[in-house]
Amino acid sequence: MDVLSDVVTVTRTGRPRSAHVRWHAPWGQEFASVPGSAGFQVILQGSCWLLPANAEPVQLGMGDVVFLPHGSGHTLADSPESLVTAPACGPDNHELYDAYASDGVDRSGDGGPVTVVLCGAYQLAPSRTHPLLLTLPDLIRFSAHSGRHPELRSAVQLLAAELENPRLGTAAVVPALLDTLLLYILRIWFTEQPARGDTTGWAAALNDPPVTAALHAIHRDPAAPWTVAKLAAEAGLSRAPFARRFTLLTGQPPLGYLTWWRMTTAARLLRTSDAPLRSVAAQVGYTSEFAFAHAFKRMHGIAPGAYRRNN
Structure with a gap:
């Protein structure tokens, strides 16, 4: 497994929601702040304004993709001066998307x-949020129609077609396309960050071959008996320079990140399988069930068995 795929697999939870909406000017729609989620807006036709809660308005045109990784509240409107409709939904904001997806797509306005x-x-699990996602800005924007991101444009077109004209299999296709869209957005963001010698953080880590090699090794086989020296060998560096480089870019020492990932992986296994605790422990590198339980409780604040029962 590569790092980005693992991050999405572990952090995503529940069912992603989406809708294909046609607005006639004048119109305005508020999207409430939803902690533990990430939202997106893709302009398929026409133009509008994005009104962030704590930033200047942004004009959007056809092909623009906006990703809000921290569930920030925002408004879409044909004009910054238009009246805004508050979200008619509960705290998770999903009723809004369900309403748009279920009973037609024409909304508001008077023929403008x-x-x-x-x-x-997307629903995200705050307790399992990878530090990679925590470093993202409140708003990411780029164009699917610029010619630079053909894979993103294809995912958008396929998703729009399924939502506009549901057919046999749409219920299975849409969640897969939504996960594909999320991965494309994150891939583009992290690969397009400018490379500078003084840059740190996960964008720099994922564009740094030695650190990426070590990360892939951890994610490929978290149960392996990794040491700093062995990870440094994967990175092609000596031990001390590797440890400094890894810590500087990711914000965690190599073995600290290894333990965090092992416990995060263990939590996923406990939620999604009925494997015995000794098997879960072995899959994340612990030969002692007692040592595994101690490490798990230290990170999650609860014993593995109780965590499984609660989840």
Whole structure:
């Protein structure tokens, strides 16, 4: 497994939501702040304004993709001066997408210019959020129609077609396309960050071959008896320079990250399988069930068996 795929697999939870909405000017729609989620807006036709809660308005045009990785509240409108409709939904904001997806796509306005938007949200598990995602800005924007991101454009087109014209298999296709869209957005963001000698953080780590090699080794086989020296060998560096480089870029020492990932992986196994605790312990590198339980409780604040029962 590569790091980015693992991050999405572990952090994502529940069912992603999306809708294909056609608005007629004048219109305005609020999307409430939803902690533990990430939202997106894709402008398929026309133009509109994005009004962040604590930032200047941003004008969007056809092909623009906006990703809000921390579930920040925002408004879409045909004009910054338009009246805004508050979200008619509960605290998780999903009713809004369900309403748009279930009973037609024409909303608001009196026959003015049309804007077609693909909107949606992912549920994330705060307790399992990878530090990679915590470093993302509140808002990421780029264009799917610029010619630079053909894979993103294809995912957007496929998703829009399934939502606009549901057919046999759409219920299975849409969640897969939503996960694909999320991976493309994150891949593009991390690979396009400028490389500078003074840059730190996960964007720099994922663009640094030695650190990436060590990360892939950990994610490929978390149960292996890794030491700093063995990870340094994977990175092609000597022990001390590797440890400094890894810590500087990721914010954690190599073995600290290894333990965090092992316990995060163990939590996923406890939630999604009925494997005995000794088997879960072995899959994350512990030959002693007692040592595993101690490490797990130190990180999650609860014993593995109780964690499984609660989840």
